[in-house]
Amino acid sequence: MAISSTQRLPVLPLPFPVILLPTARLTIPISRELAERLQAVLHDSDSNQPRVIATVPVPPPPDPSNVSSYPPPLNGTGPVHGTAARIVHLVPVRTLSASVSPHQPYVLSLHGLTRIRLAQPLDLDSQVADSLSERTVHHPPADQTPSRGAVETFKDAALRLLDRLAKDSVQSQRKDDWLRVSVMVEDVPDHRSAWMADVLVAAINCAYADKLAFLAATTVEDRLRHATELFVKQTSISEVSQKIANAVDESLSRQQKEYFLRQQLAAIQRELQILHTTNNAGPGVPSGSPGLKIGGPGNEVDDDDQADADDLTDLKKKIEALEAGSEERKLGVREWKRLKRIPQGSVESGVIRTYLEWLTSLPWPSAALSSSVNQEIIKESGFLAKARAQLDADHFGLDQIKRRLIEYLAVLRLRAVTEAASQVSVPQQPTLQLTAASAQPADRNCARKGVKGPILLFVGPPGTGKTSLGQSIAKALGRPFQRISLGGVRDEAEIRGHRRTYVASGPGMIVQALRKAGRIDPVILLQVHYEIDKVGQSNFHGDPAAALLEVLDPEQNHAFNDHYINVPVDLSRVLFICTCNALDSISAPLLDRCEVVELSGYTYDEKINIARRYLLPKQLRANGLSESLLALTDSALLRIVTLYTREAGVRGLERALSTVARFKAVEWVNHLDSIAGTEGSDTMPKGWQSVIKEEDIQRILGVPRWDGEEREREEKIGVVYGLVVTGMGEGGLMPVESTAVPGSGHLKLTGSLGDVIKESGEIALSWVKAHAFDLGITAGKGIDPLKVPDPIDIHLHLPAGAQKKDGPSAGVAMTCALVSLLTGVMAPKDMAMTGEITLRGRVTPVGGIRMKVLGAHRAKVQKIILPWANKREVEHEVALEIRQQMQFHFVQTIDEALEAAFGKGVLGWKREVMVMESRL
Numbered sequence: 030m031a032i033s034s035t036q037r038l039p040v041l042p043l044p045f046p047v048i049l050l051p052t053a054r055l056t057i058p059i060s061r062e063l064a065e066r067l068q069a070v071l072h073d074s075d076s077n078q079p080r081v082i083a084t085v086p087v088p089p090p091p092d093p094s095n096v097s098s099y100p101p102p103l104n105g106t107g108p109v110h111g112t113a114a115r116i117v118h119l120v121p122v123r124t125l126s127a128s129v130s131p132h133q134p135y136v137l138s139l140h141g142l143t144r145i146r147l148a149q150p151l152d153l154d155s156q157v158a159d160s161l162s163e164r165t166v167h168h169p170p171a172d173q174t175p176s177r178g179a180v181e182t183f184k185d186a187a188l189r190l191l192d193r194l195a196k197d198s199v200q201s202q203r204k205d206d207w208l209r210v211s212v213m214v215e216d217v218p219d220h221r222s223a224w225m226a227d228v229l230v231a232a233i234n235c236a237y238a239d240k241l242a243f244l245a246a247t248t249v250e251d252r253l254r255h256a257t258e259l260f261v262k263q264t265s266i267s268e269v270s271q272k273i274a275n276a277v278d279e280s281l282s283r284q285q286k287e288y289f290l291r292q293q294l295a296a297i298q299r300e301l302q303i304l305h306t307t308n309n310a311g312p313g314v315p316s317g318s319p320g321l322k323i324g325g326p327g328n329e330v331d332d333d334d335q336a337d338a339d340d341l342t343d344l345k346k347k348i349e350a351l352e353a354g355s356e357e358r359k360l361g362v363r364e365w366k367r368l369k370r371i372p373q374g375s376v377e378s379g380v381i382r383t384y385l386e387w388l389t390s391l392p393w394p395s396a397a398l399s400s401s402v403n404q405e406i407i408k409e410s411g412f413l414a415k416a417r418a419q420l421d422a423d424h425f426g427l428d429q430i431k432r433r434l435i436e437y438l439a440v441l442r443l444r445a446v447t448e449a450a451s452q453v454s455v456p457q458q459p460t461l462q463l464t465a466a467s468a469q470p471a472d473r474n475c476a477r478k479g480v481k482g483p484i485l486l487f488v489g490p491p492g493t494g495k496t497s498l499g500q501s502i503a504k505a506l507g508r509p510f511q512r513i514s515l516g517g518v519r520d521e522a523e524i525r526g527h528r529r530t531y532v533a534s535g536p537g538m539i540v541q542a543l544r545k546a547g548r549i550d551p552v553i554l555l556q557v558h559y560e561i562d563k564v565g566q567s568n569f570h571g572d573p574a575a576a577l578l579e580v581l582d583p584e585q586n587h588a589f590n591d592h593y594i595n596v597p598v599d600l601s602r603v604l605f606i607c608t609c610n611a612l613d614s615i616s617a618p619l620l621d622r623c624e625v626v627e628l629s630g631y632t633y634d635e636k637i638n639i640a641r642r643y644l645l646p647k648q649l650r651a652n653g654l655s656e657s658l659l660a661l662t663d664s665a666l667l668r669i670v671t672l673y674t675r676e677a678g679v680r681g682l683e684r685a686l687s688t689v690a691r692f693k694a695v696e697w698v699n700h701l702d703s704i705a706g707t708e709g710s711d712t713m714p715k716g717w718q719s720v721i722k723e724e725d726i727q728r729i730l731g732v733p734r735w736d737g738e739e740r741e742r743e744e745k746i747g748v749v750y751g752l753v754v755t756g757m758g759e760g761g762l763m764p765v766e767s768t769a770v771p772g773s774g775h776l777k778l779t780g781s782l783g784d785v786i787k788e789s790g791e792i793a794l795s796w797v798k799a800h801a802f803d804l805g806i807t808a809g810k811g812i813d814p815l816k817v818p819d820p821i822d823i824h825l826h827l828p829a830g831a832q833k834k835d836g837p838s839a840g841v842a843m844t845c846a847l848v849s850l851l852t853g854v855m856a857p858k859d860m861a862m863t864g865e866i867t868l869r870g871r872v873t874p875v876g877g878i879r880m881k882v883l884g885a886h887r888a889k890v891q892k893i894i895l896p897w898a899n900k901r902e903v904e905h906e907v908a909l910e911i912r913q914q915m916q917f918h919f920v921q922t923i924d925e926a927l928e929a930a931f932g933k934g935v936l937g938w939k940r941e942v943m944v945m946e947s948r949l
């Protein structure tokens with residue numbers, strides 16, 4: 030049977046929504062008045078006993094619009110259920126903060142003990158007055174053990190709720206707390222389960238009304254049932270809200286997410302932009318006003334900004350000006366968009382801008398090109414005559430070459446005319462009607478077809494006018510002229526450009542030249558120097574020679590691929606002219622694509638003419654003199670040409686003339702100063718020597734460089750002079766020296782000789798050995814002149830030892846040197862020779878005859894021995910005046926060469942042998 034007890038306790042009404050459940054703790058702020066009454070209560074009570082009061086929650090008056098929000102007080106008048114509570118603290122609030130009300134300066138802390146029931150319902154109207162008035166309260170009977178079923182149902186509901194709460198907890202500490210409580214619930218004995226229900230209900234968040242109803246449940250069964258209902262309800266609320274959260278999450282569709290992300294991205298970009306413009310603009314410029322010009326003209330920071338903005342606008346315009354639908358435009362637009370996305374001032378932005386500047390400043394083919402100026406010039410009726418006049422105006426002599434160039438230009442003109450005709454006829458063919466969209470590429474192809482032609486290759490020694498001929502052609506065609514020197518090019522990228530991934534990348538030489546020219550059809554002169562082909566073969570940086578081939582090949586160059594530009598560049602309209610000093614510097618595939626035009630060098634006469642008509646006037650202009658102030662006699666010019674310069678071209682001559690002009694300029698200035706103020710100083714002053722004579726030259730140019738070279742040439746046993754063409758394409762003399770040393774019949778060859786020239790030496794020696802008796806070297810047939818009478822070695826040397834030499838043309842000279850050595854007969858020092866020999870004693874033709882003859886002439890050689898087969902070349906290519914000044918011996922056999930070299934009958938020839946041989 031339940032035990033109930035009655036007691037008188039001070040009753041503290043708790044205003045809505047405060048409620049204190051048994052086992053729970055409550056801390057609330059209270060008024061000073063209430064605090065004082067509580068202190069009075071505490072004062073009255075037995076100090077050994079904890080002071081207990083009754084707390085009664087007072088629900089708000091029911092809302093007429095929501096009648097179900099709170100259950101009405103059980104007895105229909107006022108609240109009767111409450112909790113007996115121990116006063117834990119009653120303290121004044123010491124620190125005043127915003128959360129502390131001045132009307133409630135005390136804090137009361139209570140610990141809920143047991144349920145109570147008021148004997149009389151609390152009168153709600155007089156509750157303030159009744160505060161802490163003592164009333165009779167009933168304690169419900171002590172806890173009994175509830176039924177097993179009720180306990181299990183309670184535990185199930187409690188565990189489910191705790192599990193849910195643990196799952197929903199974000200903080201791991203809280204999660205752990207809930208799990209620990211679960212363990213306690215599992216372990217709690219049945220008779221303590223009602224107490225556990227109090228603990229749990231006090232701990233969870235649930236509605237005020239539910240807590241009130243739970244407080245009113247006095248029996249244990251009732252409490253468990255109420256708690257179970259409450260837990261189930263809370264669990265389902267939690268589950269439902271979780272489900273809703275998930276559902277909301279899912280319902281945030283991909284587009285919405287994308288939308289949000291885009292919004293965020295845009296916001297980030299805006300922020301970055303503002304940040305950047307703030308940084309760039311400096312403190313004086315409001316952020317968010319990029320490029321806005323404020324302040325006067327002295328505001329350099331803004332000027333820069335403005336210039337930058339203008340540059341960008343220019344760039345954009347240039348991109349827009351690129352032909353619609355073209356590759357270059359597509360790439361330009363793509364890069365422009367990238368540029369806009371990247372923050373300005375970044376490295377990447379600079380790289381893209383540089384690229385776009387290159388891309389837009391290159392000349393690209395357009396449909397309008399077919400009517401461009403050059404096409405018109407070449408189609409004009411007097412074009413060839415004008416071109417000829419241009420070539421004549423710029424160059425002296427070179428008749429054959431000019432004729433060849435005129436032929437070349439005539440072919441170009443014919444092609445241009447034919448091309449124009451075929452283009453006109455295109456629209457008349459119904460099958461070729463094109464839409465506007467596809468017209469562009471077709472036009473480009475069409476324009477490309479007509480301009481293919483052979484590539485001119487000017488070969489000749491330095492200073493012979495190769496470059497200036499190219500310039501004249503460009504002038505005649507009315508096209509810009511560009512020169513590219515390929516000397517020292519080791520890397521393909523120099524021709525083809527570096528990829529943009531490479532630091533400090535840029536386009537190659539060809540694209541650079543095209544940009545400088547500003548048109549797609551310039552004349553480009555490629556100077557292929559001697560070194561290039563030696564190193565131009567494949568190396569680890571790619572093959573420059575292969576890139577060059579692609580540039581020059583008409584089949585490929587309409588879509589030349591520059592690694593930097595990365596859009597096919599049309600080079601098919603470019604007129605390429607190559608120049609080199611010697612043909613052996615050109616690789617075979619390149620040579621195959623070229624049409625060779627040889628410039629071999631000038632005679633003294635030609636040089637004097639060039640000097641008088643072209644070089645001197647040029648130097649006078651360059652040095653601020655006039656013709657009336659400086660003139661050179663023919664003999665003075667000849668002296669310069671012969672003693673101060675010894676070259677195939679005229680570059681050294683031009684330099685010498687420039688020295689003369691400068692010398693005279695100084696004299697002229699001094700002269701003017703000396704007669705300053707005297708009459709006639711503005712016209713030709715008295716006493717001025719304008720003409721430079723032969724004897725003045727040494728005073729101006731110093732000691733002649735080449736004077737005495739002839740005197741140094743020796744007439745010596747075992748020495749003859751051969752003719753060579755140097756790597757620079759110049760002809761000249763080369764001594765072939767031989768000497769006999771004690772030895773065992775060997776031949777020693779020195780002077781950086783190649784295999785072919787070494788073989789020539791061996792052939793020469795074999796021939797001499799074989800004919801030693803006939804030549805009177807040995808006393809009988811079959812005797813080795815290197816063993817009898819004394820064993821000797823022969824040393825053959827070709828100075829200068831550091832220069833590489835090769836080729837078969839020294840055969841005749843080597844034979845003559847050996848014959849001279851072994852017979853003791855000397856060859857005259859004003860004689861030079863060239864020619865390849867065979868073992869049977871034939872003399873076969875060699876190359877570079879004109880250059881060799883001119884070189885010999887410059888070296889003041891009087892007699893020259895040449896292969897018979899080269900006779901026609903000499904007659905056609907060597908100027909008559911030179912031929913008249915020299916004595917030519919054209920030989921078919923070595924015998925004839927020896928006779929020409931040493932004189933008829935000088936050697937001990939056996940006539941019969943010669944007759945026999947000539948029959949061979």
Ligand SMILES: Nc1ncnc2c1ncn2[C@@H]1O[C@H](COP(=O)(O)OP(=O)(O)OP(=O)(O)O)[C@@H](O)[C@H]1O
Pocket residue numbers: 423424425426427489490491492493494495496497498556608609610639643644678679680683
């Ligand atoms: N026949 C000529 N008439 C007038 N001037 C000439 C003639 N030949 C050469 N020149 C002048 O000689 C100078 C050098 O000529 P250019 O530069 O064309 O030589 P190059 O053959 O190209 O030499 P390199 O092989 O070294 O490049 C130029 O001033 C050129 O005008």
